[in-house]
Amino acid sequence: MANPLRRPTTREVAALAGVSVATVSYVLNGKVERVGEQTRRRVLAAAEELGYVRSSSARSLRLRRTERVCLVVGSIGVPAYDQLARDLSDAADAAGHGVLTMVVDSPARADKAVDLLRQHVADGAIIAPSVPYLSPAQLRALADLPLVVMSNAADPDGFDVVRTTEDAACAEALDHLVATGRRRIAFLGHRHELTGELPTERHAAYLAALDRHGLDRRPELVVDGADDRVAAYRSVTALLAGPVRPDAVFAASDRAAISAILALRDAGVAIPDEVAVVGVGNLDEGRITRPPLTTVGPPAMDFHDAARLLFERVLATGERPAGRVITTEWTFIRRGSA
Amino acid sequence: MANPLRRPTTREVAALAGVSVATVSYVLNGKVERVGEQTRRRVLAAAEELGYVRSSSARSLRLRRTERVCLVVGSIGVPAYDQLARDLSDAADAAGHGVLTMVVDSPARADKAVDLLRQHVADGAIIAPSVPYLSPAQLRALADLPLVVMSNAADPDGFDVVRTTEDAACAEALDHLVATGRRRIAFLGHRHELTGELPTERHAAYLAALDRHGLDRRPELVVDGADDRVAAYRSVTALLAGPVRPDAVFAASDRAAISAILALRDAGVAIPDEVAVVGVGNLDEGRITRPPLTTVGPPAMDFHDAARLLFERVLATGERPAGRVITTEWTFIRRGSA
DNA sequence: CTGTTAGCGCTTTCAA
DNA sequence: TTGAAAGCGCTAACAG
Numbered sequence: 044m045a046n047p048l049r050r051p052t053t054r055e056v057a058a059l060a061g062v063s064v065a066t067v068s069y070v071l072n073g074k075v076e077r078v079g080e081q082t083r084r085r086v087l088a089a090a091e092e093l094g095y096v097r098s099s100s101a102r103s104l105r106l107r108r109t110e111r112v113c114l115v116v117g118s119i120g121v122p123a124y125d126q127l128a129r130d131l132s133d134a135a136d137a138a139g140h141g142v143l144t145m146v147v148d149s150p151a152r153a154d155k156a157v158d159l160l161r162q163h164v165a166d167g168a169i170i171a172p173s174v175p176y177l178s179p180a181q182l183r184a185l186a187d188l189p190l191v192v193m194s195n196a197a198d199p200d201g202f203d204v205v206r207t208t209e210d211a212a213c214a215e216a217l218d219h220l221v222a223t224g225r226r227r228i229a230f231l232g233h234r235h236e237l238t239g240e241l242p243t244e245r246h247a248a249y250l251a252a253l254d255r256h257g258l259d260r261r262p263e264l265v266v267d268g269a270d271d272r273v274a275a276y277r278s279v280t281a282l283l284a285g286p287v288r289p290d291a292v293f294a295a296s297d298r299a300a301i302s303a304i305l306a307l308r309d310a311g312v313a314i315p316d317e318v319a320v321v322g323v324g325n326l327d328e329g330r331i332t333r334p335p336l337t338t339v340g341p342p343a344m345d346f347h348d349a350a351r352l353l354f355e356r357v358l359a360t361g362e363r364p365a366g367r368v369i370t371t372e373w374t375f376i377r378r379g380s381a
Numbered sequence: 382m383a384n385p386l387r388r389p390t391t392r393e394v395a396a397l398a399g400v401s402v403a404t405v406s407y408v409l410n411g412k413v414e415r416v417g418e419q420t421r422r423r424v425l426a427a428a429e430e431l432g433y434v435r436s437s438s439a440r441s442l443r444l445r446r447t448e449r450v451c452l453v454v455g456s457i458g459v460p461a462y463d464q465l466a467r468d469l470s471d472a473a474d475a476a477g478h479g480v481l482t483m484v485v486d487s488p489a490r491a492d493k494a495v496d497l498l499r500q501h502v503a504d505g506a507i508i509a510p511s512v513p514y515l516s517p518a519q520l521r522a523l524a525d526l527p528l529v530v531m532s533n534a535a536d537p538d539g540f541d542v543v544r545t546t547e548d549a550a551c552a553e554a555l556d557h558l559v560a561t562g563r564r565r566i567a568f569l570g571h572r573h574e575l576t577g578e579l580p581t582e583r584h585a586a587y588l589a590a591l592d593r594h595g596l597d598r599r600p601e602l603v604v605d606g607a608d609d610r611v612a613a614y615r616s617v618t619a620l621l622a623g624p625v626r627p628d629a630v631f632a633a634s635d636r637a638a639i640s641a642i643l644a645l646r647d648a649g650v651a652i653p654d655e656v657a658v659v660g661v662g663n664l665d666e667g668r669i670t671r672p673p674l675t676t677v678g679p680p681a682m683d684f685h686d687a688a689r690l691l692f693e694r695v696l697a698t699g700e701r702p703a704g705r706v707i708t709t710e711w712t713f714i715r716r717g718s719a
Numbered sequence: 720c721t722g723t724t725a726g727c728g729c730t731t732t733c734a735a
Numbered sequence: 736t737t738g739a740a741a742g743c744g745c746t747a748a749c750a751g
Contacts, residue, residue: 050501050525052744063722068746079720099500100441101744104727109438111502119454119482120463128457128484136489141497144457144482146466151474159479162437163388164449187388276669302669309671331614331640333647390728401738406730417736439728442743 051093060089111141113165115156117174118148122326126344127171134350150176157181160188167357169349175235189356191349195244199366203352206370210244212339215375216321217252220291225319229264229282229289231275231299237267245295245323263287269295275302283310290318297322297329297338304332304380319381334379341371389431398427449479451503453494455512456486460664464682465509472688488514495519498526505695507687513573527694529687533582537704541690544708548582550677553713554659555590558629563657567602567620567627569613569637575605583633583661601625607633613640621648628656635660635667635676642670657719672717679711
């Protein structure tokens with residue numbers, strides 16, 4: 044159980060260089076004005092010789108700050124998170140901070156993540172969009188920590204919120220489907236949307252649209268697959284063979300929508316003539332499908348705002364900024380599939 | 382710059398409960414035999430009341446151990462990493478450890494990751510397959526830390542190595558292409574494979590196969606796209622319009638191979654009759670393409686071995702195990718596309 | 720310019 | 736069963 048890697052400490056570096064630990068600390072932290080060039084060189088040489096690496100725990104304990112931020116995502120393998128990670132890393136680099144990512148793919152992992160965050164494993168965190176399993180209560184428990192929550196379900200409460208207008212954009216997409224004569228619209232959802240344990244906007248938008256237009260809710264048209272390309276393909280294929288043949292598919296993710304297009308093509312179904320397809324997310328990939336994917340999303344994948352908000356909080360000295368809200372405009376992007 | 386979240390400490394909990402900090406520590410660490418039931422309850426109540434959360438830095442400093450492990454990946458958005466993260470998390474849960482993920486997508490980020498790891502941000506790490514930009518020297522610099530490196534290029538040197546037989550499997554796939562009459566085989570590579578800065582097996586296997594069979598190396602058939610579905614699609618489309626029309630595509634990733642299939646279909650090219658396609662990775666997704674994707678990979682995505690190796694090291698008391706090598710069997714998996 | 724020293728918050732001997 | 740105290744490795748007053 045014990046694994047005490049014995050690494051050299053500042054004390055040993057100091058001894059070798061013939062100076063005090065304070066001097067070592069000054070040199071290592073670039074406080075140039077505090078130490079002479081000769082001494083500086085001796086310390087650096089000693090550190091090098093011993094292979095000195097500072098202990099992050101000791102430093103963080105003393106500083107009361109880790110100089111790291113955390114990105115909390117729902118799964119690896121979601122294309123948009125890739126860009127989010129990149130944008131956050133860019134901001135972190137600029138601030139001299141590290142980035143750690145945590146994957147929350149179950150309620151148990153959500154607890155673990157909240158624990159780690161509360162134990163101050165990082166100075167702040169971004170909760171990525173669509174991380175289910177993280178309850179409002181858990182978010183509140185984290186509010187001591189600089190936090191940016193990307194969610195339409197959260198209200199700023201000690202943390203910042205980045206929202207999208209996906210609600211309205213989804214409604215517009217669904218209205219469009221109905222306006223073009225679709226009456227049997229299938230919904231291809233995320234697992235957590237369908238179990239009912241965790242409500243989501245996309246599913247809600249779907250149900251609301253049906254109601255708004257006086258269409259029946261048909262449970263057999265609501266299927267799983269938005270998390271997984273293969274599941275989506277199979278769900279759509281099964282739908283085609285099912286009791287109610289859909290004339291449109293509204294997929295809660297572009298990945299699933301793309302699978303839907305493939306499944307429909309493979310089944311010889313004309314898109315959009317026989318079945319229309321709409322996705323959510325505006326992935327680049329939607330531009331290379333045949334027909335190109337009609338979707339709902341931001342004009343471009345860009346998460347600099349969220350990253351900026353986080354670092355404003357993390358680096359803030361004195362009073363914390365009040366909870367802010369930034370809204371990213373999402374629109375209905377009509378291409379060929381609907 | 383300062384953000385000293387003032388959180389309650391064991392001292393405050395102790396004061397409120399009317400006991401010493403030692404007792405608080407005993408209670409919080411479940412040393413039931415060391416403290417009476419009455420006291421235990423009082424301490425727990427006090428901690429609850431104050432909203433006490435222990436400081437991970439202070440604890441790690443004292444323990445000389447973080448009870449966290451790190452997963453180092455090359456990018457988010459690679460499907461296989463998803464399973465790897467899951468398998469590692471399962472093992473970590475069992476050991477009561479947390480999992481942090483670091484994304485290394487440039488040489489600068491590699492440096493940063495190595496720094497963090499050396500500063501002991503975690504008790505051990507798995508370096509995922511195909512994380513470019515991490516040099517052998519950097520790996521060696523990390524050898525103090527329990528480490529599992531998933532790479533065929535690394536030799537165990539204070540750390541464990543998980544290898545695959547992808548070399549042989551790729552060779553077999555390429556031999557198959559040649560045996561079935563392919564003479565103009567295109568290579569769809571990762572960016573870092575093509576710049577030449579970082580050699581990889583898949584590209585090497587490709588070149589070796591050409592040489593082995595006396596085929597010309599044609600630079601115009603070596604294109605980029607294995608990192609990115611859209612780029613892959615465009616590369617293949619461009620290839621079709623280029624000076625040398627390929628009769629096979631060997632893609633360094635299944636994602637790219639799938640894009641290749643789509644591009645070929647959209648161009649009205651018959652697969653495999655006119656152009657054969659082979660991928661690498663054996664993603665499930667290869668089963669739903671038309672035709673199903675011929676590929677090279679493991680029989681199933683399973684990274685429990687790597688996780689087990691890591692925790693054997695992390696939890697090892699006393700002598701470190703010597704560097705071990707585990708080899709995962711990869712095979713040529715012939716489906717319809719070649 | 721450099722050193723002495725007091726903690727950061729926690730765990731764990733050792734003594735009572 | 737509980738407490739006093741040492742110290743993990745580091746930084747930053749403060750003193751010289």
